[in-house]
Amino acid sequence: MKTTRRTFLASAAAAGTVAAITHRDAVADETSPLKIGVIGVGWYGMVDAKAALKVGGVEIVAICDVDRDHLTKSADELEKLQGKRPAEYKLYEEMLEKAELDAMIIGTPPHWHALQLQAALDYGLNVYCEKPLSYDVREGRAMVDAVAASGQVVQIGFQRRQSKAFQQVKEYIESGKAGRIVQAEVQIHYNAGTGDATPQDPPTSLDWDLWCGPAPKIPYSPQVGHKKWRLEKTTGHGHMVDWGIHNLDATRMMLGLSMPKQINASGGLYQYAGSITTPDTMTVNFEFDELPVVWRHRLWGATEYDADTTNGVFLYGEKATIFVADQRWVVIPKGKSAPREVNEVKSDMGTLQMANFLAAVRGEEELACPIIEAFKSTAMVQLGMIAYESNSVVRWDEASEQIVNNEAAAKLLKREYREPWKHPHVTS
Structure with a gap:
């Protein structure tokens, strides 16, 4: 050769x-x-x-x-x-x-x-x-x-991480103008919509067995195929893992957070049962040493009271509250008559x-x-799903990367691969 x-x-x-x-x-x-x-x-x-x-x-x-x-x-x-x-x-x-x-x-x-x-x-x-x-x-x-x-x-x-809005909020917080951030709330609410969940033959152009690969091979339907796989448990693992992870990663970046020490979750399928396999309604509490971070999503239902806050992060500080989304951030100072500071900042995030x-x-x-930062943000949302799926409080030891005193939850840290594929993590 x-x-x-x-x-x-x-x-x-x-x-x-x-x-x-x-x-x-x-x-x-x-x-x-x-x-x-x-x-x-x-x-x-x-x-x-x-x-x-x-x-x-x-x-x-x-x-x-x-x-x-x-x-x-x-x-x-x-x-x-x-x-x-x-x-x-x-x-x-x-x-x-x-x-x-x-x-x-x-x-x-x-x-x-x-x-x-x-x-x-x-x-x-x-x-x-x-x-x-x-x-x-x-x-x-x-x-x-x-x-x-x-x-x-x-x-x-x-x-x-390329959003000027998130970057500027990080700088604003570090300047001390908002005071100590006491709590963060992160959310992405939207009407997901669903496809046909009836099991059927895949398109003739698609090798469905190979598409599933190391994951469990599930029956094909348009709801678990192209683009729709994000709300399927065996592949995308749900809205928080797929889309919410962006805002949660940005929250970690803005606040300089590492990993949560305790996680609990609640929610379920209240609107899309039978169509999707991950929660359409969910709340997860991530307890960090520094502060609690709360995730919420709703994939159905009423129009938002304020559509501007459907997708974004609230940061509650001692001196001010901040709301930040991809291209916009708002400072709400203390005091009933204090004017809000609205900042519109555009970024071509994907290209950057x-x-x-x-x-x-x-x-x-x-x-x-x-990759280590990506690992932390990804493990964070995975631990949130483990808390939900095990219906238990998950306590995470970051140093050893182990779930403490919860055998049922700890088993969910790794999913064995479908043959003939081999999982890359080898237990020592």
């Missing part, structure tokens, strides 16, 4: 020497476009690919999807955008073997992230992986360890997050979301 930069890096990875390769060494020629592959082009993988093209200095040379209609449509679109048609693959293993790549974008559902990230690292690639980091807590830890051993640049798609990744690959910037 001809020795190429890719095959050299793959050999180095197998020999355990990739960690010695610097970020700049991982890029063959900094003046030439970075060659990128994309796994999962049915939706957000393409959003990320187009963000990379918008930033510039890249070429999408290969794409992979288990739905051949996704492949054809996305290849057509990318050919128009960049003037070159990417190679198309059904199997990401084949793409890694055959395509000459510098980096990988992973846009698949989270039950696939751990295996695909590890495979990309084994080929010496830098990776942009969508959130949540993993399906279970133990996968996430294995991914953190794999990235540390590889020395590669890995960015996770927590795009709200991708630009930060590409700059980090070239050794020019630090990552906005290194």
Whole structure:
């Protein structure tokens, strides 16, 4: 076999020497476009690919999807955008073997992230992986360890870290103007809507068995297939894990929080029973050493009293209350007559997050979301679901990464893979 930069890096990875390769060494020629592959082009993988093209200095040379209609449509679109048609693959293993790549974008559902990230690292690639980091807590830890051993640049798609609104609120809090923040409330209420949940044959273009992969193979329906999988327990794991994680990660960032020490949860299926398998109504209390953070969502029902606060974070301080959303933040000072301070600040968060990744690959910037921060935010919401599913109080020991004195909950830290796939976390 001809020795190429890719095959050299793959050999180095197998020999355990990739960690010695610097970020700049991982890029063959900094003046030439970075060659990128994309796994999962049915939706957000393409959003990320187009963000990379918008930033510039890249070429999408290969794409992979288990739905051949996704492949054809996305290849057509990318050919128009960049003037070159990417190679198309059904199997990401084949793409890694055959395509000459510098980096990988992973846009698949989270039950696939751990295996695909590890495979990309084994080929010496830098990776942009969508959130949540993993399906279970133990996968996430294995991914953190794999990235540390590889020395590669890995960015996770927590795009709200690029929101000027969230960044400015962080600065405002650190200035002391709001006083000590005593409590945070985080929410995203919306009318989810549902698809047809009747079990049926999958589209002929879709390999449903491979789509399910290491997750349990469940009957196909439009409600658990493309895009709708987010509210399915075995894949997306529900609204808080899928979408709420953005605002919860931003809350951790703004307040400098690490991990909660105690979690309890309540909720259920009050409107969409029979259509979805995760709560349509939910409240989770995350107790940090510094303050409580409360998550709430409702996926149905009445119009909000104030639509401006449907999606965002309330921070209750000693001197002021702050409400912050993606593009807007408001300060409500103490005092009945004190005027509110409204700040409208726009950010192209997805493009900025991708630009930060590409700059980090070239050794020019630090990552906005290194994998350990993604692990903490992802484990946080996973622990919230564990508290809900075990109907118990979960006490988390961050140092040992164990659930304390709760055997039923502790068993939910890891979900065994469906054969023939193997879970990456090995118990010592």
